[in-house]
Amino acid sequence: RAYVSVKNPSGSWVNVWSNSGTVNDGAYTTQTIAISNYVAGNSNFQVRFGLGTSDSSVTYTGWNIDDVEILPQASGISTGEGNWTSAPFGPGSTLGSEPSSYGLMVIDAEIPTGSLFEWSLIDASTGTPLPGYQEMTDLRVDLGAIDWESTPSLRLKMHMITGSGGGPKVHSIGISGAINESFSDNPASHDWTLAGTSWSPTSGEVSGTGTVTSPIYRVSNGFGALKTSILATGLPILEANIDDKGWQAYPLEGYTNLDEVGQSVQFRFQSSSGSYSIDAFSVETVRSIPNMGVRLDIGADGVSDWGFDGDDAGSYGMQNRLANGKVCQTLSTTPSSAGVFDVLLPLAGIDQFGFTVSSSSEMKSPYMNIKIAGSDVTNRGFANFQTASYVEFSSNELGALNNALSNAADDRGILGLPMSRVSITIGSSQSTADVTMCGIFAPYDASLNLNL
Structure with missing residues (x-):
């Protein structure tokens, strides 16, 4: 029998949940357990998942655990609302960056129906909101318009609220030209176009014999190379259209220098022969430092x-x-x-x-x-x-x-x-x-x- 135990303030393990019936291996079951009495004053709080004895009819002993969360009550988080703020980034941040403008920001996120996902930019040196970039909902924004000389370091603050369809999930954030698409959510919600292909919410893959086309990404500070890393089966052909000058093939995995600096790019997959599937898309538009003076x-x-x-x-x-x-x-x-x-x-x-x-x-x-x-x-x-x-x-x-x-x-x-x-x-x-x-x-x- 499966059970969950926690370590109380005195250091003893206490069972807080155990399975009372048949387990359906075909689906997950959400469990919410109150543990306030065991957390208060406990600097060594721990959680243990265990499996006790079973009857002779059970031949596959074990259980699957996913999405474990330990959340404070009455904090806003436990009611489905929360915030996250990044470390400073930009040419003046301690993490280091090129002495040049901010780049393309692309957020790969799932935003269920009824939920809220918004982000704001904060001046890292003063902690004040950056005018014009408050409570934004766009998942791709060219940050090259920001005055990097007067605001050389920023923080990204995200605000999320759970809705009727669940809570938002952020898979990746690219802040300097990295474009990631996990296909965890319907790619149409991220402005991808599917023709002769379809998306599976179960597998999180796009498959078919037709085309999969990305939105156009504008990179005002320019890029001089493309670093591609595509997780796919069936050997699809990856193409890119840079500055609307025509489609050119690029490797699914590789680093390609461009003949000239580009400022916009769109990607497309098509079949080389038969059906193909794409599980994950990752491309870095390797930025080019503008020529000054x-x-x-x-x-x-x-x-x-x-x-x-x-x-x-x-x-x-x-x-x-x-x-x-x-x-x-x-x-x-x-x-x-x-x-x-x-x-x-x-x-x-x-x-x-x-x-x-x-x-x-x-x-x-x-x-x-x-x-x-x-x-x-x-x-x-x-x-x-x-x-x-x-x-x-x-x-x-x-x-x-x-x-x-x-x-x-x-x-x-x-x-x-x-x-x-x-x-x-x-x-x-x-x-x-x-x-x-x-x-x-x-x-x-x-x-x-x-x-x-």
């Missing part, structure tokens, strides 16, 4: 003959700063006075354009206006926001912007890389709030032609 010294005399200097130009091949040289800027807005943010963009055009906005209170029915030299390029509304929200240009808007840039005047005067000032107006006819713009995302062709 590129200089050319002819004659090795220590004096640069050409230089890509100045904070307002961002990184070589990526405009990621505002025209004031800052990663972020906050402006006060009212219904009668919008905020105007400036950024320098190359006259030769850019490959993509977007930025992240947040506000001190909800911005309702916000609008955006883009001007170059006083002439409108784009004027439209976008979704309400308060927490950090990414605003991305469509292909038509990008085409209009590049066309306007090609006819604009040089406002910066870097030899070989002329740039024009672009004004971005953000406002609302219904709201008064402080609006923060961060994370300018404008990659462009960084090729360098030398005529000597």
Whole structure:
């Protein structure tokens, strides 16, 4: 007969539960046991699982134990609510990191119906909440928009509440480009697309003869390699589409250097022959440190003959700063006075354009206006926001912007890389709030032609 014992304050073992009937080996049975009387004043509390004698009809003696928890009463945890806070991370943390921006964060979690899972970011040095990143529910967020120079170290705080379908479970957190998918939950809830394949909640696998396609992951600080580790059977083909330049095959297990730095990636599995199954997906987008202050010294005399200097130009091949040289800027807005943010963009055009906005209170029915030299390029509304929200240009808007840039005047005067000032107006006819713009995302062709 199976039993559970605990060690009381006097050091004696006391049975607190024993099985009183037939055990069904086909299913687990949840047991909740009150142990307050044995824990109080007990610095050497222990739990023991035992198996006593059985009748002669039992030939397989033993039992399966899973998900053992010892929780305090009336603490919030025992009622299905709890918090977890990470150690500091980022370029200024004691754990160490590259002296560069924050990376892509991907959370692999199960969130049952009726439960709550939300997270917030905290300034590790001050303990204060980071504006724009409070009570977030997104499971993938590019943290590259955060001002890593003014906030070099962060903590991640998660808040969870059990619902009618159970409590949330977090399997992994990638904070610098690691993408993990355990398929413990329906991959559709993580924005994966299944076609000719299906997910099994019993095995936690995706199988079939069709395709399995991931969402698009945006990595604003760039990545120069892919480290892949896929647990699969049936030899599926893994493909990646980097910066929307077409699908290329990658090994299920390996490290692949890229020909050029990428800023976005999407993954896809398809059959090589017959059916296949995927049990776990793990890929690291190995980040690339942006090139800052590129200089050319002819004659090795220590004096640069050409230089890509100045904070307002961002990184070589990526405009990621505002025209004031800052990663972020906050402006006060009212219904009668919008905020105007400036950024320098190359006259030769850019490959993509977007930025992240947040506000001190909800911005309702916000609008955006883009001007170059006083002439409108784009004027439209976008979704309400308060927490950090990414605003991305469509292909038509990008085409209009590049066309306007090609006819604009040089406002910066870097030899070989002329740039024009672009004004971005953000406002609302219904709201008064402080609006923060961060994370300018404008990659462009960084090729360098030398005529000597």
